[in-house]
Structure formats: C-alpha cells, structure tokens
Amino acid sequence: MESFYTIQGEGRYTGHAAYFIRLAGCDVGCHWCDVKESWDENLHPVVPIEKMIEDANGNGNLVVITGGEPLMWNLNPLTALLKQNNMQTNIETSGAHPLSGHWDWICLSPKKNKLPLPEIYAVANELKCIIYNKHDFEFAEEQARKVNKNAVLYLQVEWDKREKMNPLLIEYVKKNPKWKISVQTHKYLDIP
C-alpha cells in the first residue's frame, strides 16, 4: 500500500528510525482501526518485492512490516530478501493468520473479533494490547497469560479514546507494573 522512512512511534522500538512497508489487505475489521484504507488490497497496486527492497535501501537498516494484516501474505520471500540485504526485520501483526517470514522482532497486537492463532504466542517478542474500553484490560490479561514469559507487555490507548482512557490506563499500570504504557508518539510528533 505504501512505504515510508520515519520514526517507530509505538512499543519497544519507539524512537528508532525505521522504514515501514505497509501491506494492503485485512479481514480483522477493528472498528477503531487507524488505517481502514488498507483493508481492501484491490485498491492498491502490486509491488514486486525486489522493488520494495530497492526503495528500502539507504533508509537505515530497521524495516517494519505492517498493514493491513501482513500475515495474510506469505512473507518468507520478502523477509529472505530483507535478510540478504542485512536488514533487521520487525513485524506488527494481529496474529490472526498463519505465521510466515523470518523475524528479528514480532509485535503481537491481539484483537477480540479475530483471535491470534495459538502458534504465535510462543514466539512473540512484544504483546501490545489496545485499550478502547474497560473490558480491554481483562482481554489484555487473558492474552498476557497466553504469551511466552519473555514477551514485553504494553498497553496502548486507542487514539480517539485517549482523553477518557489515559487516566484509567495510568492507574492500571501503577497497580499492575508488569505492563508498560505505549504511546502513539508519531501522532503527537505529527509524522507518518
């Protein structure tokens, strides 16, 4: 759908320069999704992976594959080529489709309406749960029980609910310090 060199705004790699490749197509349907224009892959051109790598070259060595839901595609060829070019491969995923690709860092962001497939919990490096309402704290705890012990745990407020939910989120993390807050810093910085 698009690619751009920016600063990773969220999660463990917040603040790192990163080249984003956003793959179109998503069937998860989060009603608060901030990239709904990515959902229909037919509205976006097909880009050969060789062209993706050519465009990425010279833009640092950390690449974040996101979407849409990137695991709707077989990501073995793309990540193999990224690795050949000495790139660090990070992925942002809901985990709702089979895992493919060779990853240095997996950020799993589970969604209630289409749960992650069981296989991804053992290999996720980061769990990033979105807090839209109070029930999302319970869902996040349920997901934290499933993920491997080494995964870093983040709660990230849904952007349009930030005024209402930030005070609750702050109190929650103070009471439950195994969690850290992830803020969508790129939105405050007004960068892509």
Ligand SMILES: C[S@@+](CC[C@H](N)C(=O)[O-])C[C@H]1O[C@@H](n2cnc3c(N)ncnc32)[C@H](O)[C@@H]1O
């Ligand atoms: C747009 S999604 C694309 C990758 C994948 N489909 C996923 O959901 O993980 C990238 C990240 O943005 C988060 N996100 C999407 N919309 C958001 C919103 N309105 N507020 C906060 N985070 C949001 C997702 O949960 C995910 O962690």
Ligand SMILES: Nc1nc2[nH]cc(C(=O)O)c2c(=O)[nH]1
């Ligand atoms: N700067 C920046 N950081 C991000 N982290 C995850 C993003 C995403 O949409 O996957 C994203 C994004 O769209 N922009």
Ligand code: SF4
């Ligand atoms: S899974 Fe990701 S891309 Fe798909 S609707 Fe949800 S937030 Fe948006």
Ligand SMILES: [Mg+2]
């Ligand atoms: Mg985003």
